[in-house]
Amino acid sequence: MTTSPFNRRDFLTSIAGTALVYAIDAPAQTGPRPNITVRIDRDLAVLDPAHRTGPWEGNVMRVVYQRLMRQKANSAELELDAAAEIRQVSPTVIEFRLKPGQMFTDGFGEMTADDVKFSFERIGLPPKDGAKESSYKNDWLHLQGVEVKNKYEGRIVLTHARANLYDVVIADGSGCIVSRKAVEQRGADFATRPVGSGPYQLVSLERQKGATLRRNATYAGRKPYYEEIAIRFVSDARTTDLALRSGELDFAILAPSAAEPLRSVAGLTVNEQPSIAYVWLGMNVDKAPLSDLRVRQAIRLALDVDQMLVAGYNGKAPRLNTLLPPQILGHWREAPVYKRNVAEARSLLAAAGASNLKLKLLILNQAAYQNMALVARALLADVGVTVEVDAQEGGTFWNSGKGDTGKNIDLFITRFNGKHDPNFIMQWFVAGQIGNWNWQRWNSPEFDALYTQSAGELDPARRRQMVIDAQRLMDNSAAFVWLTNEANVLVYRSWIRPAGVPGWIDWQYDEFGAAT
């Protein structure tokens, strides 16, 4: 018989010892702490405002850099940031004066009007010296240039008036002020080693892991509450759930269905916030039989939006009846709320001479869309429309409407992110976007005219009316079945007070605080 030097008692002792070590070293879940960890679901790659790839990077940039103006905490309303004063002196000229003593990190000196000029023009004007063109060039549409008057003063000169310049440009990612000297010195490295003057400084950025922000000691404005914010890239919702329970994550935004189980977890707060993203079922008006208005109206009447939302979002997402959600200027409060009416849908189809219709419904292969598509298929079957659901992964889906490929689409469900500006949201539906993002291929010269006029209209009341009229045209086309502006569910430690611009696409890390 052989004997082992490692017996059962040794084994159990080792296990117990290991358990004790880890039990003692378990992550602290109590708070408040001076540092928090938040979850993002997309990886951070580029922190240069000119070449950012999405809102998750914008959220970091808006605290690393300053802007002339910024959103107030938990509001879309603007206040001064780097500017001591900003004045619209004419529809096409904006003058600004910087606060003195705003220092860039890493010894890159004080912010000047020349840095503002450099920051805006490198995005909005054609690139010089072979530099890469910014993906966000259109943000600065109509920019003629920035004139520097002296160290702190300058003028932004436009070729045409812009109603949304403050909300979606000056106070957003494309309004971030970088150090000219740092960009020129660091070159391509600037994207991962940014130099700003904002409330936080980037101390680490690692692909697939995330970033760490530390309070910027030289920041001239109000000191943020948290000394350090670790931003962790966790793509999987289930892992996020577990990390919130274990105390490794302190804040995350989840889909309603993913957040539901966390409501019962002690020490966590689950808070629903309406989003400004918009989800709809679109129809290709260029392709028969959807080219017939009556067929589109029939489909709209055959669908039951509320039922689709129960399937897609557990009923936790608010219904949308028009393009613009209630938080946005120009929301059409009186928009018709369509109820399912099978008899009328059938009679419209009969009048159009459409029988035994077979249509393809293109969706992204995500649970919410798949569930809504299955409900739509069942509802449309009741009026004699057979639907084949075509679920595609992101890369293929987002290219489906491009060029001539887009001509083959029948129905689709899609989602776009919004901003606090009606024109930003309306821009994808103009005729110029056919073959690009206007997958309905809807061509309305009246809509296009209202879009152009409202974009340059500085009077809010008149602009609101134009935007409502534009939404009425969309409704008349019956090419859109508005579904929801979604809900973001914020899950966080109860001792945290999170902050974000309503709609929660834009987070305000510097305004995160302690719950009172």
Add this chain to the structure above:
Amino acid sequence: MMRYLASRLVTTVLIVIGAMLLLFTLSAVVPGDPATTLLGPQATPELSRRFIVEMGLDQPVHIRLWRFFVNVLTGNLGVDVISGRPVGSLIREVIPYTLILTFSAVGLAVLIGVPLGVFAATHRGSVLDNVLAFVSVAFIAVPSFVIAIFLLLIFAIWLDWLPVLGASRTGALGDEVKRMILPTLALALGWIGFIARLVRTSMLEVLGEPYIRTSRAYGLSERLVTYKYALKNACIPTITILGMGIGRLLGGAILVEIVFARPGLGRLIYHAISERNYPVVQGAVLVVVALFVVVNLLVDLSYSAIDPRIRHDTSNSGAAG
């Protein structure tokens, strides 16, 4: 031996070329460009075109392939079109995570699987042998990401012993080791079962060989016969499988990397594919393929160190050739 080595190296190069050819063909067929996929409505047609030109996707496949190999030979794996960073630096950032996870999972699997297999073979038909058979098959059958979720629930949530996230924020060694335990275990469990079964079968075969009977007849201890003479020969099929296993784990631990939010080559490739970021896909897959063939080459060479008969056969075939 040298001729054998040379022929293996030629095969290795051909495998890499074949893999890249396949990859380039696929990238030409799969629809989508990174600008549209990544930026959504922010991507203008001009921007999409620019991304396509930057990636060289406007060129025929054979030209792209040629340029890629020329660049690789000069140590340039291309540039990530999204971040503008060299692909090589992205791979260098994540490859330590992959290598550590792969080798610790395989190491753990060998450490536990081999003794279990030997035990099962030497106690053939016993209750423990049957229990081990059941548990091994269960571990093999359950996918590693399912095991990962169960491990998280047990050790991170119920017992609160180990962290959920598989990579340290601070980079501290102790923290890194602690965060590696569950991902390693999740990957290793299936392999433990597999190796245990494989070693058991090989051992049973070897233990029936005449030379083992002769060794016992000479009065050698059972331990010496089992571990020195039988196990050495029984290990050869296991080593072959380990070579394949290491190769697969180098790029294929994607689901475990996603569940534990742990950086790695698999996750890098997965995200690059979903973003249609072809330079990163090509560079990272090339590295995975190269590692795979190198590991398998080393495994093949190790046979001769373990079994002199193989060395003899190889030199014979070399001479004949």
